[in-house]
Amino acid sequence: MASVTAEDIKSELDTFNIAFNNDTVDKMLEQCLCRRLKGDEIVFEWFAFSSSKDQLPLTLDNLDQFEHEVSTSVQNMITGSQKRALTTPEHPQSKRGVARLPSPSLLLSPASFSPSATPSQKYGMRGGRGEVVSSFGTVQGPRWTGKGQSSVRVEMLEGGENSLISSYKYMFQRLRDVRDVLTEKIEELGEELRSHFNIEEFSAVSLPVQNSITVLGQVCCDSNGKLNAQSVLLEAGQEQGGRQVPVDLSELKEFSLFPGQVVVMEGMNPSGETFVATKLYEVSLPVMVVMACGPYTPSESLTYDPLIDLITIINKDRPDVCILLGPFVDSKHEQIEKNQVTETFETIFKRCVDSIVEGTKGSGCRLVFVPSQRDVHHHYIYPQPPFNLSSLSKDDSARVTLASDPCTLLISNVTFGLTSTDILFHMGAEEIMDLKRITSSDGTGTERFTRIMKHMLTQRSYYPLYPPAEEVNMDYDKFQQFSQMNLTPDILIVPSELRYFIKDVIGCVCVNPGRLTKGQVGGTYGRLLIQPNPVPVEGKRVSPCIAGQVVKI
Known part of the structure; x- marks a missing residue:
């Protein structure tokens, strides 16, 4: 030694x-x-x-x-061990019987165990054999049979030193080594959290300060009992002093903690003895965004039945954001074209918006209103200024965003490009192609949409077509200022009369949710699940869109 x-x-x-x-x-x-x-x-x-x-x-x-x-304890151990005589029997016998198994097929049969082992009656009488109790993905199409392919390879993802492939000596770890491992875990996760939330630096958790600070540490308990809201300690890493400080969680609206969890908290420690947490940094959950485009009434009636159905869906699914694009009072509606309306267009629009705001108040979702040049009561110009909803209350205004057409929004650090003008239809009518150089698959409708979306993204414009379609009243003085794509959005929403789609085009998720009504029948709307605050991987852009659907109303 x-x-x-x-x-x-x-x-x-x-x-x-x-x-x-x-x-x-x-x-x-x-x-x-x-x-x-x-x-x-x-x-x-x-x-x-x-x-x-x-x-x-x-x-x-x-x-x-x-x-x-x-x-004293050592002496007691020696004395106790002498009370028992250790002798070796003359003919030692194994307490376990030797069972010879005639074939591998009987390895798990009752006969391979002790004579007292009898088959379980409850297991033999079980019900629901072969019943599927949980599923994921498409479960109707696949055949749940393999082919016994010997060419299938199974290997460790991490080779060499990073894979445990043999036994090792244990019970030899030093407490200092344990401390170093835990410290390294705090520092590694802390660096990822710091980068994810754009935090400049972490402060020492035990530092007495009157201002709000951001701290990094590992959750632990102040005793050997079960962790509770009053027994939480935050143990800082070595770079932040390594101290353990009690944490007051009373200011947090909600939290989920466990011993050993590495967390980033914001708060104050006026005395240096207790850290009062006011914010717990957590990786954000996916955000659900619903989008729909007018008209919101059937062509033969000004009743907003499709919109009422959409409000019901919003209250049921409780999306985080709902983007509603015009027209809300459609200039192409039969009754409006024939002057069969007894109310002012502004009154109809106000009643429509009030129904949306009041009807979705219980869901808590944020509302985004985008006008259309087909909105008969609004400015007929492109780019089009947002609606003016001065009658909204202060609380309602806090969850309503009034956007222009076109516009670029930032939703949880995800960039959305929006336009209610049917650029797909307009460009599709004007595009020419050399059919000899285009494969049959490129000539299909879906590839046509891809080409048009690619034109928009590479031209860096929400309306690159010139001259514009006759129905677009273009103001080129404002066009240069308000209708350009200064950056490629993460998600581009382009509703159109053409067939709905969701597709990735050169790194941008492009969505045509269709229109909520198609003539006298119901149409479609779109919904997306996005991951807030997307972090680039190895400097490359990562799509924040987790999933997307176009759904019939």
Whole structure:
């Protein structure tokens, strides 16, 4: 055994934050030599002894008491072991019978176990055999049979040192090594969280400050019992001081914590003794976005039945954001074209908007209103300014966003490009192609949409067509300022009379949700699940769109 030095003992005492002096270290070194112990072993024994005595301080008198109790316990063990005579029988017999299995097929049969093992009657009488109790993905089409292919490879993802492929010696870890592993975990996860939430730096959790600070640490309990809201401690990493500080969670609206969890919190520690958390940084859950485009009434009636159905869906599914694009009062509606309306267009529009705002209040979703040049009551110009809804209350205005056509929005750090003008239809009518150089698949409708969307993205314009369609009243003075794509959006919403679609075009998720009504029948709307705050992987852009659907109303 390697000799123990005073420096070894001092280092281990520092690990446990145990105060010491040279006399106590010399005394512990003497005990190590007498009992043939290592430095970490003697310190671990002292730590256990001290904890059982209400954190007894390290003094010479207490070390004498510690030595006396250790020697007494060792003597009792020796005395107890002598009371039992150890003899070897003349004819030792194995307590386990040797069973010869005639074939591998009988390895799990009842006969392969002890004679008392009988088949379970309850298992044999079980019901629902072969019943599917949980499923994921498409479950109707696949055939649940394999082919026994010997060419299928199974291998460890991590090779070499990163894969556990053989046994190893255990029970030899040092407390210092445990501390280093936990510290490394805090620092690695902390760096990822810092980058994800754009945090400049972390402060020491035990630092007495009057201002709000952001801290990093690992959740632990102040005792050996179960963690609860009053027993939470935050243990900082070595770079932040390594201290444990109680955490007051009363200011948090909601939280989910477990011992060992690495967290980033924001709050204050006025006294340096208790950290009052006001915010818990967590990776955001997916955001659901619903989008629909008018008209919102059937062509033969001005009743907003399709819109009422959409409001019912919003209240049931509770999306985070609902984007509603015009027309809300359609200039192409039969009754409006024939002057069969007895109310002003503004009155109809106000009643429509009030129904949407009031009807979705219980869902808590954010509403985005985008006008259309087909809105008979609004400015007939492109780019088109947003609606003016001055009659909304303060609370309603807080969850309503009035956008222009076109516009670019930022929703949870995800970029949305929006336009209610049917650019797909207009460009599709004007596009020319050299059919000799286009494959049959490129000539299909879906590939046609891809080409048009690619034109929009590469031309960096919400309306690159010139001259514009006759129904588009273009103001080129404002067009240059408000209708350009200064960046490629993550998601581009382009409702059209043409067939609905969702597709990825050169890194942008393009969506045509269709129209909520098609003549006298119901149409479609779209919904997306997006991951907020998308983080680039190796400097490459990552699509925030997790899933998307176009659904019939």
